[in-house]
Amino acid sequence: MLISRYRKEFCRPPNPEAEHLRCVAYLDTDISEVLPYLNRTLGGHQYFTDPPSLTLKLPGKLVTLYGKAIAINIVKDEAEAEDVLEWLKEKVNETWNRREEIEPILRVAPKPRLLDILRLLPKTNCGKCGDPTCMVFALRSSENAGRLEDCPHLDESGKGRIREYLEQFHWGTEH
Numbered sequence: 001m002l003i004s005r006y007r008k009e010f011c012r013p014p015n016p017e018a019e020h021l022r023c024v025a026y027l028d029t030d031i032s033e034v035l036p037y038l039n040r041t042l043g044g045h046q047y048f049t050d051p052p053s054l055t056l057k058l059p060g061k062l063v064t065l066y067g068k069a070i071a072i073n074i075v076k077d078e079a080e081a082e083d084v085l086e087w088l089k090e091k092v093n094e095t096w097n098r099r100e101e102i103e104p105i106l107r108v109a110p111k112p113r114l115l116d117i118l119r120l121l122p123k124t125n126c127g128k129c130g131d132p133t134c135m136v137f138a139l140r141s142s143e144n145a146g147r148l149e150d151c152p153h154l155d156e157s158g159k160g161r162i163r164e165y166l167e168q169f170h171w172g173t174e175h
């Protein structure tokens, strides 16, 4: 096992009206070596080698893993931070244990291109999906393929083509 314990610290963001917290967890071990493997298994949003860091885009928040710390930019309370950290601890340890079968990625993993998704949408900007334009819908669908059900103008084969496109990226679906 790679991470066994961590110590959490919370702070308020500079904006006095913000209701959320920021959290940093200080780890009992250095996880730098697992970051390129996590970049593969979790689909990194940003990856840097010097110093090593990997940023993940989770629903509603960005999480950055450093060698000896994990920073979460938005949490509503300690319980939510604990949920995210325990999930990450499990993923870090599981990925580390399986590292010999995983090909590490030393760059940012490829992501869906919004224009490629837009091309597959009706492009009427009718707003019936709840988004103001098809481009916004493309952005939200790239993060959550379940959103495709919200466009009444997409038939099953249209949804299938977009799902097939998104599936090659394997990201944004684990948490």
Ligand code: SF4
Pocket (backbone or CB within 6 Å): 121, 122, 123, 124, 125, 126, 127, 128, 129, 130, 131, 132, 133, 134, 137, 150, 151, 152, 153, 154
């Ligand atoms: S309902 Fe479909 S066509 Fe209308 S704006 Fe949303 S994605 Fe575009």
